[in-house]
Amino acid sequence: MNNDLDNLINLLSKLPGLGPRSAKRAVLHLIKRREGLMLPLAAAMDAAAENIKTCSTCGNVDVQDPCTICIDPRRDNTTLCVVEDVADLWAMERTKAFKGRYHVLGGVLSALDGIGPEDLNIPKLVNRATNSPITEVILATGATVDGQTTAHYITDRLEDSEITISGLAQGIPVGGELDYLDDGTISAALKKRRQIE
């Protein structure tokens, strides 16, 4: 072992999903593919570090500010989907089911971690929702305690406006088998059962 290797292993192991052991495996993989993977990866990181910006309107990351989604004229200006993180925005976009605009909070309210409304993009959200043609805000925060607390807080803040506030439906996931689902999901799906027409 030596400094160049140790340094690379150490930095790689800071990525989410890679521990010290898998970072070592990744480095050996990179050394075997120097021209094909290691140098292109280093160049891609340099390029991304230089070119990627955070959209000042919605909080998405892109090579331009405002981002591609914010300036796309084909998207619906009246619907705003509020998500916790850019990863959630990407997950929504993957479905191709939503054609409105986004707002990335950059996290959720958390008393434990000391994260309050001012640490998130909430003031900007309120400002954006009340000064634009938006008629519906879809709160797509996670179905966790913190995610739902954040959704409640935003609902309170937007109460006085004319905007419709909605949330994602909860229930059995598509393809879900009751036997493998947690009790909370089954209870929620039972409580929110719908009449079959």
Add this chain to the structure above:
Amino acid sequence: MNNDLDNLINLLSKLPGLGPRSAKRAVLHLIKRREGLMLPLAAAMDAAAENIKTCSTCGNVDVQDPCTICIDPRRDNTTLCVVEDVADLWAMERTKAFKGRYHVLGGVLSALDGIGPEDLNIPKLVNRATNSPITEVILATGATVDGQTTAHYITDRLEDSEITISGLAQGIPVGGELDYLDDGTISAALKKRRQIE
């Protein structure tokens, strides 16, 4: 999404242990830590790509050739440990239990994958073992079918020499509970049982 991001996600997802989804998470993590992680990681990869060499004696990777282990005068010249990969060499070194020299095969014999003796460092191993003060070769290939086939093949090739050939002991791992071990390990440990003195 866009080219710089897609390119980085695509390259990162080629690392072992990272799929497309975890590569996206890693990229978002990197974008949040541009100065602290992304740029240093790119620089570390460039440095490693330039400086890391494969040792022409043993097959280890290091900033110098011959490597630190091969030129270390405190190590025992009479014992040679044969491992499949550099990762196995690192695992052996972690234990600090071996003080001899190494030989990295760069894989195992595999009829299925079409890997024969000439694709591995075996001719060099035979040459090295018979033209040096080596008195014992420890075959530390994996306890897999291919690993054991490779060990058998090397044993055959070194049969005519005066060298002692040994292999790692097989049995119950330290801390192993019988209930959680596979049947093969238990059978092997029973077959190779030793009298307690």
